[in-house]
Amino acid sequence: MDRLQSMRVFAKVAEQGSFVRAAENLEISNAVATRFIADLEAHLGTRLLNRSTRKLSLTEAGQAYLERVRHILPEIDDAEALVSLETKRPTGTLALYSVSGFGQTQLGKILPGYAKAYPEVVLDITLSDRPVDLVEEGMDVGFFSSLQKIDASMVVRKLGVSRAILCASAEYIEKHGAPQTPDELSSHICLNFSHEHLRHYWHLETEDGMRDVAIISRVVSNNSTLLRDFALAGMGIVMRPSFSLGDDLRSGRLQRVLPNHRAGEIAISLAYSSRRQMSAKVRSFVDYISEMFPHPEADAWL
Known part of the structure; x- marks a missing residue:
């Protein structure tokens, strides 16, 4: 048998x-x-x-x-x-997908090390926020956020948790002050992602627990990089995942607002189609990324 x-x-x-x-x-x-x-x-x-x-x-x-x-x-x-x-060398084209916000801010830091280690692999990168079926669209691996649906047939490796951060430039805070409570956000200029719910509310921890806090969006965009640029220019308070703001916070270009009030979090995961008969290029990439993110429950970007 x-x-x-x-x-x-x-x-x-x-x-x-x-x-x-x-x-x-x-x-x-x-x-x-x-x-x-x-x-x-x-x-x-x-x-x-x-x-x-x-x-x-x-x-x-x-x-x-x-x-x-x-x-x-x-x-x-x-x-x-x-x-x-051990008997195969990673070669060929690695078709890689990433949700836009993560890809724009992080892949430029993550991928050069892999490209240098495996020079015979060509990286073909697609950034998008629309629903993506890796197998149907011929993708090898993908970076997904927990806000997206991943096909149940995929192998999913959680890489880390990215907290939602409220922040503004020193110029804005000096001119308008910093809110001391979540409810004070309604009197501030807010820069917001163009999701219908997020246009009007931010989900924050208050004395009454986590709840939707009413805000007035003065600038709305579907591009996270543009929102960051507006915040750096002193145009208002922005709420974005830590992976898109970590460098600005560490350098002091942006300062946290209401740091003691949690504002939710999203998980970032790597997905691929199968553990079985995995090509050398996919296996090497999965191993490379797994080594970069050894603590999947931690925020690797703060």
Whole structure:
């Protein structure tokens, strides 16, 4: 019995809830899929699946076994891919997607190191805020924010958490003062992203807990770089993710406003289509990015 293949078939049957769909997905016959499960149950000495003409369900033993298999199979895939990678050199074009705000402010810092380490890889970079299906659009990897929907079939690695920061230039604060409470924002000039909800409210921590605080947007744009430039020019208070403002805060070009009031956060993740049969270029990029962001629950940009 090919125990490893039997485990793969069992996991796929449990995932699909059907021998037929699992067999089609694995490109084997229904009879072969059934034989793999029967051999596995015989080997383990217990029933893993309850079968009827209408329904397929896991037994208690099957549920426990599935939980372990789901951890074991990716580790085996990773080990095999790692060994295979030793005989392959990262080459070719790496099609890379990023949500616009992150790509504009961060990829210029992240990618040069990879490009220098793997000079035979051509980086083909697309920035966009529209919904993107990596497989459908021929992309290898993508940087996504938690505000976006990622296809459930993707492998997703969380890189870090970016907090929403309110800030303004010293020029603006000297001229208009800094708000001392969230409700005082309504009397200030606000620079805002052109999302319908964000035009009128910012979600902030107050004495009453997290709530929407009414604001008046004096400048609205769908471009985060433009909003940053307006803030640097002293035109108002802006709320942007830390990844787009970290350098300005560290240099003092922008100063935090209401720093003791949380304003939400978004997660940044790397997504790619599969752990199995991963090309050398994708594997090398995933490993490179994972080393750059070793603490996925931390804000790496403050």
